[in-house]
Amino acid sequence: MDQYRVFGNPIAQSKSPFIHQQFAAQSKQLMNYQSEWVALDQFEVTVQKLIANKGKGANVTAPFKEQAFALCDKLSERAKLAGAVNTLIFSQGSIYGDTTDGIGLVSDLLRHQVQLQNSKILLLGAGGAAKGVVQSLLEQSPKSLTIANRTLIKAQAIAQQYPNDAIEAITFADTEQITFDIIINATSAGLSGDSLPISDQTIKCSNTCYDMVYGKDQTAFLKQAQQLGVEHIIDGLGMLVGQAAASFQLWTGINPDVEPVLESLRAQLT
Numbered sequence: 001m002d003q004y005r006v007f008g009n010p011i012a013q014s015k016s017p018f019i020h021q022q023f024a025a026q027s028k029q030l031m032n033y034q035s036e037w038v039a040l041d042q043f044e045v046t047v048q049k050l051i052a053n054k055g056k057g058a059n060v061t062a063p064f065k066e067q068a069f070a071l072c073d074k075l076s077e078r079a080k081l082a083g084a085v086n087t088l089i090f091s092q093g094s095i096y097g098d099t100t101d102g103i104g105l106v107s108d109l110l111r112h113q114v115q116l117q118n119s120k121i122l123l124l125g126a127g128g129a130a131k132g133v134v135q136s137l138l139e140q141s142p143k144s145l146t147i148a149n150r151t152l153i154k155a156q157a158i159a160q161q162y163p164n165d166a167i168e169a170i171t172f173a174d175t176e177q178i179t180f181d182i183i184i185n186a187t188s189a190g191l192s193g194d195s196l197p198i199s200d201q202t203i204k205c206s207n208t209c210y211d212m213v214y215g216k217d218q219t220a221f222l223k224q225a226q227q228l229g230v231e232h233i234i235d236g237l238g239m240l241v242g243q244a245a246a247s248f249q250l251w252t253g254i255n256p257d258v259e260p261v262l263e264s265l266r267a268q269l270t
C-alpha cells in the first residue's frame, strides 16, 4: 500500500491522519497515512526512509517546514514565496514541495461566502502561517492586503517580496487609523493567553474575523468579535481540513469532500 506520513515534533495531537483516512475512505483510495514524531536532527533521514519504503508523499508541520523546503528538488511558486513546505510529493527519485495552507484558508473563507475580491484585508502576524497564505490571498484580487505584526520588520520583509502595490506592512498601533473588511489572525498570541492589541473599533468596522487557531473554546479574538456583532466569525478548523484536501488532491488527483470530515472533527472538539 502507498505510504504517507505527517512529520512533526510534537505530533501526537495531529488531526491529519484522521482527515486523510476519511478522504481515502470517501474516494476508495488505498492509502496508509500515519503521524510520525521526528527527532529535531532526523528530518532528512526520516524522509529518505519513507521514500525507500513505498512513500508517495508526506505532510510536514512545525518545526520542519523550512527543512522540508531546503530538501526539495523542485518547488511550487507559492512554496518559494513562503520559504516553507507543508506537502512533499515523491516521484521518480525526486522530491517536489508545495504549501497548501493558503489554499486551505482561502477555500474556507469562500465556503463561508466571505467576499475576498476588492476587500480590504488585515493579516495579523508575520510568522510561518502568515507567510504561507499571502500569495493565495493576493490571487483573490483584494483591494488591499495589510500585514500588521508586533515586530514590524518581519511584516515588512514579507511585503517586500511581492511586487504589488496592494500589500503593505504596519504596526498594530497603525491599525487604528484604517478600516478593514476582513481581519485574519495568524499570530500565536491566543495560545500564550495574550490578547491582541486590536481595538474594538477596528474589529467592529469589519465584516469578518478569522482566527487560524481552533479548539474546543472560541479564542479571545473571536469572542471579542462576536460581542461586537461581526457578521462572519470563523476559526481555523476549516483551514486545517482545506489544506489537507489540497495535499490529498496533489497526491491523488482527487478533490475530496471537506464537509463531512469537518463535521466529524467539529463534533470531536465539543
Ligand code: NDP
Pocket: 101, 104, 124, 125, 126, 127, 128, 129, 130, 149, 150, 151, 154, 186, 187, 188, 189, 191, 192, 194, 195, 196, 212, 213, 214, 236, 237, 239, 240, 241, 243
Ligand atoms: P510563528 O511562531 O511562526 O509566528 C508567530 C506569530 O505570532 C509572529 O508573528 C509573532 O509576532 C506573533 N505573536 C506571538 N505572540 C504574540 C503576542 N503576544 N502579541 C502579538 N503577536 C504575537 O507561528 P506560526 O506562524 O507557525 O503559527 C501562528 C498560528 O497559526 C499558530 O497558533 C498556529 O497554530 C496557527 N496555524 C493554524 C493553521 C491551520 O491550519 N488552522 C495552519 C498554520 C498555523 P513576532 O514576529 O513579533 O514574534
